[in-house]
Amino acid sequence: MRKRISKRTAAALIVMSAALAQMQLSAQPPARRGPPQAPKLEAPIDLTGYWVSVVTEDWRYRMVVPAPGDYQGVPMTAEAVKVADAWDPAKDEVAGDQCKSFGAPALLRVPEHLHITWSDDNTLRMDVDAGTQTRLFHFGSAESSATEASLQGESIAQWEIQRANARPVNGSLRVATSHLKTGYLCKNGVPYSEQARLTEYFDLVHERNGDQLMVVTIIVTDPKYLREDFIISSHFKKQADETGWKPSACSSRW
Secondary structure, eight states: OOOOOOHHHHHHHHHHHHHHHHHHHHHSOOOOOSSOOOHHHHOSSOOOEEEEEEOOSOHHHHTSOOOTTOOTTOOBOHHHHHHHHTOOHHHHHHTTOTTTTSSHHHHTTSSOEEEEEEEETTEEEEEETTTTEEEEEEESOSSOOOOSOBSSOEEEEEEEEEEETTEEEEEEEEEEEESBOOEEEETTTEEEOTTOEEEEEEEEEEOTTSOEEEEEEEEEEOTTTBSSOEEEEEEEEEESSOTTOOOOOOOSOO
């Protein structure tokens, strides 16, 4: 036979439930009020410092200039193949185009050292010793302000933050780059056009031995020279200081 709950017991249960709900709300972190923080302060991960390339894949495409016609792995259109087949590093040198393989879509595939700093609260700066290149990642703007194509293009950045109970616990950096001047995806003349768009994701990995790695996923979209997205990744190891940092000029031959 089912027992009835007395009014006094029911009232006590209601009070207990309300108290428990209040305790749960009190345990939650307070909602953030006021204007959003600057990207530098909002950063869920710290990318600043010196980094060195860790070449764990595609050695023959990255450490040396691949042989003419060696385009394996790149989803090239027929037009791209024609352009690459006509590649001549001497012509690039005469035209002053030695930096065509140091543009943003290929720059992080070059063996190199990186130095990442904040230019201001809304701009992350990446200096690269190979080819003496600089990239600027601008936060807080949905549209590019660039009017002319350039080697490094115009990069718009945003944090992708993972939260737990409204608190940031991890995340990555997403960078979208456009307004690119035509260049090479590989040093042997594999081209990308001014229609190319670059999307990158920067993530950090902490190894058991204490090493800190930065993994950059690189996605190049180019309706003119690529049949589909060209997706690759590059790895970098965090350094304690500037050891090995040695800015060098662009070259068509290394």
